[in-house]
Amino acid sequence: MNRVVQIRQTGGPEQLQLADVAVGDPGPGQVRIRHRAVGLNFIDCYHRSGLYPLPLPAVLGAEGAGVVEAVGDGVTHLKPGDRVAYAHNEPGSYCQVRVMSARPVCKLPDAIDFETGAAMMLKGMTAQYLLKKTLPVEGLQPGDHVLFHAAAGGVGLIACQWARALGLQLIATAGSDEKCALALANGAAHAINYRTQDFVAAVKDITGGRGVKVVYDSVGKDTWEGSLNCLRPFGLMASFGNASGPVPPFSPGVLGAKGSLYVTRQTLFTHLRSREATQAMADDLFAVVASGQVKIHVAQRYPLEDVQQAHRDLEARKTTGCTILTL
Template sequence: MAKTVIIEQTGGPEVLKVVDRDVGAPGPGEIRIRHEACGLNFIDTYQRSGLYKLDLPHALGMEAAGIVDAVGEGVTHLAPGDRAAYAAMPPGAYAEARVMPATQVCPLPEAISFEEGAAMMLKGLTVQYLFHRTSPLGPGDTVLFHAAAGGVGLIACQWARSEGIRLIGTAGGPEKCRLAEEHGAEACIDYRSEDWVARVRELTDGKGVQAVMDGVGKDTFSGSLDCLAPLGMMMSFGNASGPVPPVDISQLAAKGSLKVTRPTLFTHIADHATCQEMGRMLMEKVGGGDVRIRIDQRFALDDVTEAHRALEARRTTGSTILTV
């Protein structure tokens, strides 16, 4: 039996329930993993609220780290006793232990702690595909990153710095802006007190940025288009403020032949070999010191309701984990 967080209906944080579930044995292509820590992400709130549909009842949670307890037939990249971490479908990471597909589970080097592993996989793999698999970016390019003081944002700030890419961030309040700049943002704009579109244009001498990386959604999408240079790429990868309304595609032509994509991590990591390659790059960035995983909030698994409230109220910085 393992303590597991489930929802039986969609709604606010109050619908989260902690129950005991039988774990069972892994089948072909599966592993059983005993978690040391679990990650908290905005996608979890989308699934809980019903924005992203799940068949109910369903366990929640998309990333965790721990020790492989057993492996099923056909699993060759992991063995019992291995340290491992993952961001993976289906949801179910908010648990003491689980049986799950092995495809998206990655070996975790000794140099990276279980807490770091649980906090970095979904966010770090997201940053990897934004910088390396979505649109060509390289030294000297400039990107705009919204919510730069959040878990994904702080990784992105450091990632950009490590590759000679200029990152301009936005965040809510001077403390969050300072945090983003400490982690590698060249500048961070306080959207509560500044016209961030005008400021981006000022910081780029009116030219705009090559790419916008936007996990906020509804509140920032339109302004983000106005920050792009001609032929720039809008990467809309999340909906923290709500889903983006329908877009008049002719506006992309009028604003400079812009490109727009709505990527998801799980499309990028669906292939086993690709997922493992992306995981290795992330772990090299963290293990080599280019990226430091900042964990600013820790909640016990039993306190998952309060963790969701804090995340949705934007009372968090860096990454948040659930301790098991």
Template sequence: MSEQAVRMSEVGGVEVMTLNSISLEAPGAGQVRVRQHACGLNYIDIYHRSGLYPLPLPSGLGLEAAGVVETVGEGVTHLKVGDRVAYVSAATGAYATARVLAARELVRLPDALSFEQGAAMMLKGLTVQYLLRRTQPQGGLQAGDAVLFHAAAGGVGLMACQWAKAMGLRLIGTASTEAKCALALEHGASEMILYSQQDFAQRVRELTDGRGVKVVYDSVGASTWEGSLRSLAPLGLLVSFGNASGPVPPVALGQLAAAGSVYLTRPTLFTHLNQAGAAAAMAEDLFSMVLSGSVRIPMGQRYALADVQQAHRDMEARATTGSGVLLV
């Protein structure tokens, strides 16, 4: 059966993405075929398209989607035809009308969650889960602890604001406009810093009576690196998990000593998901937070699959808020 999928044969601008007809084979052992209803949009898709994160070419794009199991391969016992599912996969190719995937990558999507929510929440929501639950400083995080979260009005950031509030954390966020600061505050941030007009590291010190924060969660990269170090309390943890402004320059270990014997990590979601049993447990935690109302999915822009180029233009221009999706 002929399907449609976004493909690229070279890296570059949005023009390298084209909507192509493809043929899918029947699922093999341990695989399922999913009829997709919505595909998640994430900044990492731009890294893949531009070549910052190199892919073998030609390649598909997109890491997450939600839909319905259409065909089940041999040996698959935990899923059946008709199941509503969502996934995030290390293999690109989610921008498509249908897909064949390893069954272990899929989790059942609760009936109370829409396909759009499912597609928009897996990568960002599981990222927040591993950051706040699994990537913690010495002694862990307790209610009242202060953390700094950059890009707090983005898809990951808005979920993090809510999740941190549910944990009792004092989340100090940064954003580029007053409107984005207001949005993050509405979603649970304790304080916001307009980094385009303020020295965020200095402001963090003011807000914490000079102590600094226990953790900085930094997805911005090059432009925030120095300030993030200056925002940490002694023995704090800098979590660098993205490069929206470009990659972090090479690190001199002496910088960590000078910042107060701080810790530095560069984690990835898929390192966590590849641990035995982690995907199901992490998804259960995420779904529980959403279904309880502690975290709501901040749905943003919706685009047709054929409008993928415009979707990427908007993301690169920082003209989006919340979690965007491609509708199939």
């Protein structure tokens, strides 16, 4: 039998329940993986709460790492015994064993352990597409300032390090002095405690009044207006999450008045639309981690049985870096 965490109805962390279910053999194009560790992400909370609806009952979880047990017909890039890791837009990683599409599954280099692999795929490839693909119309050059909200979280700490490797001046925001110090220790050029500072005024001061070319924002409602006010003319507002709630409707005319701004709402899984694109992004992530330029901070570990507490801590913003469930 296979131990899983599932929800039968949406709601709070108390809806996360352990169950034992059978797992079968992989069909064509599928693979069966025995997990060694599973990543925890804020999107899991959106699925649990119903903000991003799923057919119920549902097993949550978007990333994991483990060993291939079996492959189905047509799978050529994997074989039984391979060490693998993945991020997938079809939830289901909160379990010991799962059968899933082989398309998003990538071989995990021997130099990267399972916990790191489970923690880094969704967050690391998110940082990759933001810094490498989600770019302002004028591009990004070494020395340019970018603003990154929630910079002490899993995506943020990876982005701080990767931005430094690219020569960018990343301005981090976080909700405590300790989290700001963590962002600075991981490569942020500046850090702003948004609970004690006006981040718009601080960004303008740091940039000599010019503003930044791009804002990377996973917070949503609480930072939206301020983020727009941090951008220079033709700047890009790159929204990729709603940790504080969805952004309310706004008039496009606001973008013109604030400097002919651009707005995009990005999702990782649009970037992972093909096997080739997934592998290329994973290879870029594996390379920067193996080089030591980016270190993956697994700061919290919870047994699968403690998943309710893991969700409570994540939503209370008590976590830093990456969080995993252990099996």
